Amino acid sequence: MEVTEAFTKVESDTSTNSRNEFRWLKEHAIAATKQTASPARQGWRQRLRALCVVRGRGRPLQYLLGTEYFGNLEIVCKPGVLIPRQETAASVTYLVNRLVQRRSQLPSRLRVLDLCTGTGCIPLLFHDELYSAIAKHPRLELLGIDLSKDAVRLARLNWQEQLKDQTNVRGEKSPRVQSLERTNFMRANVLARVASDENPTTPSVEGLLSDASASGEVRSEWDILTCNPPYISPRAFNHTTARSVRNFEPKLALVPAERPGLSDDEAGDMFYPRLLEIADFVRAKIVLFEVADLEQAQRVAEMVVSRNAFERVEIWRDDPSQVNDHHDHTGDLKCVRLRGEGNGRTVVAWRAEGLDWLGE
Amino acid sequence: MQKAPWICATCVQRAWRPLSRRGMRLQSTVASQTADISPALLTRARTVAQQHASIEKQLASDFDVRAARKLGQTTGITAALKEWEKANESLAELNALLKDSTTDKEMRDLAAEEMEPTRQALSAATAALKTSLVPPHPFAHLPCLLEIRPGAGGSEAALFAGDLLRMYTAYCSNTGLRCMILKYEDADGMADPRGSDAPLQEAVLEIENEGAYGRMRSEAGVHRVQRVPATESKGRTHTSAASVLVLPSFPSESDPSASGEENWDDPNSDYFIDPKDVRTDIMRASGAGGQHVNKTESAVRLTHLPTNTVVAIQDSRSQPKNREKAWKLLRSRLAQARREAREEELVAMRRSVVGVAKMGRGDKVRTYNWGQQRVTDHRSGVSVQQLGDILQGGDELEKVMESVRQWLGEQEVLGLVAEEEIKAKEEEKQKAKAKA
């Protein structure tokens, strides 16, 4: 039991949780040792001790165990790609629940584009939730895009895992599996514009989508645009991120690439104007963007409102499904509605066409 | 009732004709020959039988789902009553034959010979009638959760709680019941039951088979252990205890076609839980959240505000899984609590009439004595010498459990008698009032 001592140093979480972590690591060590068929009886204990030491030094548990739960999915995680967060799952689930409530209004062909897709967790969860509610939905199409090669590789791996599992359970012919078959993950740079392509080896999103649609692979119109972009400002990165995030998760996933002459807020907000441009390009009827906190949510909501292209704007908190009784106000943005409990987490907006799907 | 065909043991059947030819009138001796069934219960059975007949008539003219369901409930009682009346009449007739001086010897011998089997048939019919009157426990058909917690007695109690958990797990596997550990917490918090070396604090075992509640109901209460703890140097015997709760387990998806009680989504159901009354705390790290932190907390805590019932589950890394488990446990606990509150009222009412034993969660139900290798159940009074077999969940445990199930059945009949007597008294009072 002395191994737990290495553990007391684990940052953030409570002591009961380090007990839990210890148990999970132990289960993992035993399972992993069994798999490698190590002849040493002591095998798993040594492995566990090593795991505890590195965990004690701050390495994220999910990288050690190799997965994280995201809604009902178990997503494979690898160093170099951001670990999915529970809040992200909560907003995806809530979005799908709202869509499902008005299922009769949903088009039979629904297309979801996820930018900065990382592990691919958002489109895969969207798929899982939608088909759990509407098993026979005729045609859901998903595309995930990321700049990082590692991310796209990992997203494809997660997608293949899902495809394997679901084919086993539901059979090739089910709409659910057919939809997964049509899913795709590609590389593109969200920040690059078609005109001023900074990195010629990676296309811009518009470039990728036009090329792809020219080759008949994907059309360039997408109904729903989701994105959890890097949104942490340089200052916040140094001051408010947890050590295990700062030291072990890829900075590319957390902080927008530095550009001279921007205020700290502007640096953190860098992706959102581009995301709105892309939303216009693909004629997204619904957009869902994750943000760092209520302040950033309000700035992003303001950008959305000032574009005059959206009928409704909402800010969702960490857990949007919880009803909150305290009267929230969103500052000057009287038309923006706040939902749920917790920190400001997601900005959601929809155009006139989206009204039928999400309601007033 | 007089018209009931008299089909009894074969030989007496032969005697029927000559008897009736003699034009002999049978007096109804029901009141005097109720064997050991109380008049109150009998009245109740007859009322049900009358209802049954009228529902049948109604159903013949037009079909109604409700009525059909009701009919299902009354059929058993009506059939049992018929059986009982048949047996009772047989006995009455045999008695009449024996008393009648005109009966010839041959007939008399025949009747005397038939006396004993007929008595036996009557007492079997009486038992069956009584049990038919006891409404089935509303949870009996459900799967169940078994909660085990150490009581007074420190780590010795915790060890014993662990013994009980192993006993029930073994019992399940011996008898083909599917079970799994829903929650296992030792003194250090959540733990893996296979690798925990700290004393057990709380374990919840889920038994998934339908009817598991009815089967395990006998186990609820305080189990006491008498043994010399491993840590005791002077060899003194210690007494400690662990408590076992048996809770109904509802399917995780509410079945809208389920009868009112189990459909907890239905606000009219007794087991309805208004989601607004439940506060969910997902123990999230305080502070920024989102990309800033990478938390591993997946614990879910539910608080049912009106009753302040708290359920916390942190077993799995998956929050949705923990949430599902927590809801399951909360539903089970609230349903059991509501049921107990109702039973409490009933028992209080019944006790004013007769001494119905009350066995609540605080009562000692069974003692496991290591020194004598003996297990005694204090309700049924059954004592078994094979402690080892019991702890391995073997046939001896089943034997003890069965004795308790019977005891529970008897208690319920007693309770029913008390209830009927109270009703009868009330009616009399009403009548007296009406007269006055």
Ligand SMILES: C[S@@+](CC[C@H](N)C(=O)[O-])C[C@H]1O[C@@H](n2cnc3c(N)ncnc32)[C@H](O)[C@@H]1O
């Ligand atoms: C915060 S992570 C989100 C990952 C995933 N969607 C999730 O919610 O867990 C941001 C992702 O954006 C990607 N990214 C960073 N800069 C990008 C860019 N210019 N274009 C496209 N993707 C980029 C990173 O590789 C990273 O995977």
